[in-house]
Amino acid sequence: QNSFYFSFIVTSNMNLKRRIAEYPNFPKKGILFRDFSPILNDPAAMSFVVEEFSKKFHPKDVDTFVGIESRGFITASILAQKYNKGMVMLRKAGKLPGKTVRISYTIEYGKAVLEIQKNVLKKDERVVICDDLLATGGTAKAGAKLVEKIGAKVTGFAFIIELTGLNGIKEIHNYKTVSLVQY
Numbered sequence: 001q002n003s004f005y006f007s008f009i010v011t012s013n014m015n016l017k018r019r020i021a022e023y024p025n026f027p028k029k030g031i032l033f034r035d036f037s038p039i040l041n042d043p044a045a046m047s048f049v050v051e052e053f054s055k056k057f058h059p060k061d062v063d064t065f066v067g068i069e070s071r072g073f074i075t076a077s078i079l080a081q082k083y084n085k086g087m088v089m090l091r092k093a094g095k096l097p098g099k100t101v102r103i104s105y106t107i108e109y110g111k112a113v114l115e116i117q118k119n120v121l122k123k124d125e126r127v128v129i130c131d132d133l134l135a136t137g138g139t140a141k142a143g144a145k146l147v148e149k150i151g152a153k154v155t156g157f158a159f160i161i162e163l164t165g166l167n168g169i170k171e172i173h174n175y176k177t178v179s180l181v182q183y
Contacts, residue, residue, distance in 0.1 A: 020034050020035065065128075066087075091115055092112070134163065137166075157178065
């Protein structure tokens with residue numbers, strides 16, 4: 001497998017960073033939680049997010065957007081609408097009906113399991129995986145492995161926020177990655 005690395009940081013007149021709330025010691029002591037929820041309540045900011053991502057992912061290069069539970073569902077849904085494409089969910093264990101495929105992985109706060117419905121993506125279907133935040137990269141990497149395990153191809157990642165000090169990009173360096181805000 002050839003290794004390649006694309007990372008786009010978006011800059012413009014819309015200052016998304018000012019719209020991101022910060023919560024110290026959440027979900028546990030020592031963590032500064034960056035919350036993009038205020039962006040959701042700002043139609044101009046939401047439009048900006050969609051337009052910035054649409055500049056980086058060509059419609060011919062993506063068949064489906066995959067959202068990681070739960071905040072990734074939002075970005076994946078709005079991009080799917082913009083592109084007139086489908087949207088698929090990666091969920092925590094036990095949340096999806098029917099036959100699923102799962103993967104266990106490590107996150108900042110412990111261990112987790114992601115699942116996807118077994119037949120929800122076709123072989124070689126091109127997907128962009130969406131989430132609100134790239135931290136250590138564990139969830140993103142697990143999401144890519146899970147999508148590839150069922151035969152689809154990851155063409156990129158779309159994140160609202162990237163915490164650069166945690167080096168999560170190292171876990172997904174083989175993929176095109178777009179982050180709108182970096183800390």
